[in-house]
Amino acid sequence: LSLADQVISIGEGPVAAERVREALGLVPEDEFIAILDIIAEHRAGDVFAAVNKLADAGVDFGVFLSGFADVLRAQLPD
Numbered sequence: 001l002s003l004a005d006q007v008i009s010i011g012e013g014p015v016a017a018e019r020v021r022e023a024l025g026l027v028p029e030d031e032f033i034a035i036l037d038i039i040a041e042h043r044a045g046d047v048f049a050a051v052n053k054l055a056d057a058g059v060d061f062g063v064f065l066s067g068f069a070d071v072l073r074a075q076l077p078d
Contacts, residue, residue: 025059025060025063026067027054027059027063027064031050032071033071034050035047036072038050
């Protein structure tokens with residue numbers, strides 16, 4: 001219930017995925033995909049801009065790395 005109250009208190013209107021992510025400090029999935037694309041395409045220099053964007057957004061990098069590990073794990077064959 002406490003988490004639901006936090007989500008409701010952030011903004012107005014219906015509860016949307018973006019508000020839930022913001023309230024819980026979750027990173028949008030497209031940010032994980034962007035980093036994965038950078039790595040897959042060997043664009044090492046672009047990593048700095050991507051990390052800076054995440055830092056500017058106030059992302060908790062512990063949460064980010066945990067989510068990124070989940071994304072990588074999902075890509076592994078069974």
